[in-house]
Amino acid sequence: MADYKGIKGFKVQVLDSDPPSPIVGQVFYNSTTQILKGVRAGVAADGTWASGGNLTTARQRLAGAGTQTAGLAFGGTNADGVSAATEEYNGSSWTDGGDLNLVRRSLGGAGTQTAGLGFGGYNEGTPAYRGESEEYNGTSWAEGRDLNTARGYLAGFGIQTAALAVGGAKAPSFTRSNDVEIYNGTSWSEIEEINTARLSLAGAGTTTAGLGFGGYTATSSTSNTSEEWDGTSWTEGQNLNTGRSYLAGFGIQTLALAAGGGPTSTVNTEAYNGTSWSEVNNLANARRKVAGNGTQAAGLLYGGNSPGTANFNNTEEFTAPDGVIVSFDVS
Numbered sequence: 001m002a003d004y005k006g007i008k009g010f011k012v013q014v015l016d017s018d019p020p021s022p023i024v025g026q027v028f029y030n031s032t033t034q035i036l037k038g039v040r041a042g043v044a045a046d047g048t049w050a051s052g053g054n055l056t057t058a059r060q061r062l063a064g065a066g067t068q069t070a071g072l073a074f075g076g077t078n079a080d081g082v083s084a085a086t087e088e089y090n091g092s093s094w095t096d097g098g099d100l101n102l103v104r105r106s107l108g109g110a111g112t113q114t115a116g117l118g119f120g121g122y123n124e125g126t127p128a129y130r131g132e133s134e135e136y137n138g139t140s141w142a143e144g145r146d147l148n149t150a151r152g153y154l155a156g157f158g159i160q161t162a163a164l165a166v167g168g169a170k171a172p173s174f175t176r177s178n179d180v181e182i183y184n185g186t187s188w189s190e191i192e193e194i195n196t197a198r199l200s201l202a203g204a205g206t207t208t209a210g211l212g213f214g215g216y217t218a219t220s221s222t223s224n225t226s227e228e229w230d231g232t233s234w235t236e237g238q239n240l241n242t243g244r245s246y247l248a249g250f251g252i253q254t255l256a257l258a259a260g261g262g263p264t265s266t267v268n269t270e271a272y273n274g275t276s277w278s279e280v281n282n283l284a285n286a287r288r289k290v291a292g293n294g295t296q297a298a299g300l301l302y303g304g305n306s307p308g309t310a311n312f313n314n315t316e317e318f319t320a321p322d323g324v325i326v327s328f329d330v331s
Contacts, residue, residue, distance in 0.1 A: 108156025
């Protein structure tokens with residue numbers, strides 16, 4: 001039978017301490033603890049939340065786009081009312097960007113920091129529900145094509161030239177919507193509706209492999225329903241463990257994260273593997289009406305509030321390690 005050297009071409013390393021930057025697949029013997037160890041790939045269950053830089057403007061009901069180190073936050077409600085403010089995150093701090101042309105909250109977001117997309121929303125005016133879209137180029141917003149169905153409290157995901165607008169609320173007052181529209185960089189087109197009409201849901205993925213989850217249905221403010229989009233139709237997926245609305249979602253269809261939410265606010269975080277949701281490490285701060293962006297392994301969540309509290313400006317970063325050291329059982 002071949003030994004380890006015969007298979008791998010080298011001997012097991014003998015180290016006096018665990019390596020500070022372990023490499024997936026690495027095997028070593030810790031001579032101090034006298035334990036044989038290896039390194040497996042990190043997963044969402046290994047991830048933890050840590051504090052990031054505060055938003056310049058504390059707010060709730062905002063939208064987001066981008067990555068953990070290049071995020072984009074826009075719109076929402078602050079202490080002065082509905083906002084057009086845009087902020088950019090560099091991995092440690094937020095700075096002001098160009099304001100939206102239309103003041104609004106509860107809008108959808110997609111894209112990146114330098115190619116962002118904001119659409120729909122609600123602005124307390126007449127009409128309250130908005131259909132306008134705007135595109136961000138890293139400096140300023142320019143008007144794009146309107147949604148076919150004006151609505152707020154919707155989910156958005158994708159990129160600036162290929163995005164989905166899912167569900168939401170529309171006229172008359174807070175009618176739950178199952179409308180879904182796709183953006184091609186020029187115009188919005190109506191496509192297959194989601195099975196469960198709802199508002200304040202979250203989403204993740206792309207225009208050919210998407211995921212919509214949570215929300216506020218006509219009968220419940222804490223839906224746990226998930227639906228998967230394959231580019232043609234929506235099918236029921238595994239339910240969230242904790243039903244909620246006003247939550248943040250990010251990642252892709254097979255590696256998604258759901259965090260926070262309401263209606264009372266929660267710290268719960270769940271990871272989706274394409275088949276089921278599982279509980280992972282909680283947020284430090286219970287909050288709802290939040291925004292987030294990034295991936296399941298490197299996510300960003302910011303803003304929001306809890307009932308009876310002022311708007312939050314704090315940011316939390318979710319990071320799953322590349323590699324995790326494990327000990328081999330010896331018998």
